[in-house]
Amino acid sequence: MxxxxxxxxxxxxxxxxxxxxxxxxxxxxxxxxxxxxxxxxxxxxxxxxxxxDLTFCRICGFITSKDDDPCVICSDESRDQSKIFVVENSQDEMAIENTHDYHGLYHVLNGVLSPMEGRGPEDINITSLITRLSDHSEVKEVIIGLDASTEGEATTLYLARLIRPSGIKVTRLARGLSVGTNVDYADQLTLTQAVNGRTEI
Amino acid sequence: MxxxxxxxxxxxxxxxxxxxxxxxxxxxxxxxxxxxxxxxxxxxxxxxxxxxDLTFCRICGFITSKDDDPCVICSDESRDQSKIFVVENSQDEMAIENTHDYHGLYHVLNGVLSPMEGRGPEDINITSLITRLSDHSEVKEVIIGLDASTEGEATTLYLARLIRPSGIKVTRLARGLSVGTNVDYADQLTLTQAVNGRTEI
The missing domain is CATH 1.10.8.420 (RecR Domain 1)
Known part of the structure; x- marks a missing residue:
């Protein structure tokens, strides 16, 4: 039946x-x-x-209403125009925004490089990022905030190599212990990164 | 944001x-x-x-298209009119139908008695079942196939007590080991029920 x-x-x-x-x-x-x-x-x-009703912002790639393209952040001139935060998708941008601690601009790749899934540089918003950087000499720093996964890592290194020749500073999110992590439960790689990235107090 | x-x-x-x-x-x-x-x-x-487009069959309570009320099973005169299988909801009826082993009619309660959630006899399709039984003297057996939970159990006993005086045979699904169950993993109650309900081979 x-x-x-x-x-x-x-x-x-x-x-x-x-x-x-x-x-x-x-x-x-x-x-x-x-x-x-x-x-x-x-x-x-x-x-x-x-x-x-929705589209991706024609400047940064963030999800936005068709009536608000460029998106609210790209249109907000009070934001720090010297920094661009590169994220994988709109949800990641939202997570960073919700820390209320970053006041620069964003660039949403809408994907990461993934040879396994056949996703190359032309399939994600990389060209628009490079064009944006060469059109806006006021950008002094690109912060890459991708997932701490193999694909995120590969995309980070690819972007860094692409942008560095232009003289723009390229940074990435710190690696180390998340809040609440016990040292003896942290995996080896995280511990190594936390030791190497130790900060003076 | x-x-x-x-x-x-x-x-x-x-x-x-x-x-x-x-x-x-x-x-x-x-x-x-x-x-x-x-x-x-x-x-x-x-x-x-x-x-x-959807409604509940006015005879049995099964989900049906508004153009097919009574539902396909209630309208099918080739089915065994002497048996009514009582189930909690349309998904349960579908599960029984998919065994291809039962060819009688159904009655869908669309709920079970639940004092915890304030659901009493008047909130589920019980009155329509009783009316149906008194209108159709050809019904000889009511099979109650509710979940093996406290609420299913309570509803089963309630229905049995309600129907038995009319002289109609009331049966319930067998309790015992499910296919693939190891005796040493079965819980105590299931084992007790399996022992009490043992069948000759």
Whole structure:
């Protein structure tokens, strides 16, 4: 026996989401039936709007409304124009913004280099970063804030090698113990990096 | 900083789903941006359709399209009209149907009794079951197939006590070892039930 078409299609849509299998999709679909009409209507509307109303900022690549392109940060002249913080995606930019500690500009790669997934330099926002740097001589520092993974590492080194000849300072996020980490639980590489990067107190 | 409205709303909608927190909702929202226009359009459409096209079968309570009420099983006269299988929800009915081993009718309670959640007999499809039994004297057996949980158990006993006076046979699913279970890993209650319910070979 098959479910009625309307719910079968909803299950299919849910199961296209990452990390959601057939069983979870079915559970979500039945949960949806019990949601208020308004909630479901808003959900459907925001799905459509996400495709029609959003774009990536034409300067930095951050997710932004089509009516706000360039994005709020690129348009904000009070921000420190001498620093560009390079991140993998909009969520990462949001995480840095939420520290309220950085007041420069950003550049969102929307990806990292990944030979495994066939993603090369032309597939992520690298060309636009280089153009941006050569067009804006006021930029004095590029901070690379990518994940501490193999791919993040490779992309960091690639970018550093690309930018350094221009004389712009290239920095990366510090490596060391996260808040709350016990020394004896930290992995070897993290400990080595923490020792090498020790700071005077 | 806030995300643009369109994505903030989508994150909010996703985070209303069960088991999906803020972080997962954000991940799903950004994943949605990368989905094909067609997939997103279908998703939005099936969300709306789930509210407008579906209903619960007016006889058995199974989820069905508004154009197919009573549902396909209730309308199928070739099915054994002497048996009614009582389940908690449409997913459970689907699981039993998929065994291809039962050919009678169903009755979906769409819930179980739960004093903890304030769900009493009038909140689930019990009255319609009793009416159905008194209207259809051809029903000879009611099989109760609820979860092996405290609430499922309580609902089973409640139903049995309600139906038995009418002289209709009331049965329940067998309790014992699931396929693949090792005797030494089975819990005490399951083992006791398996011993008490032992069958001759």
């Amino acid at each position: 098959q479910y009625p078409e309307a719910i079968a299609k909803l299950i299919e849509s849910y199961s296209k989401l990452p990390g959601i299998g057939r069983k979870s999709a079915t559970r979500l679909a039945f949960y949806t039936l019990g949601m208020s009409d308004d909630d479901v209507k808003n959900f459907a509307r925001s799905l459509s709007a996400s495709k029609s | 806030q995300y643009p409205e369109a994505i903030a709303k989508l994150i909010e909608s996703y985070s209303k789903l069960p088991g999906i927190g803020r972080k997962s909702a954000t991940r799903l929202a950004f994943y949605t941006l990368g989905m094909s226009d067609d997939d997103v359009k279908n998703f939005a459409r099936s969300l709306s359709a789930s509210k407008s």
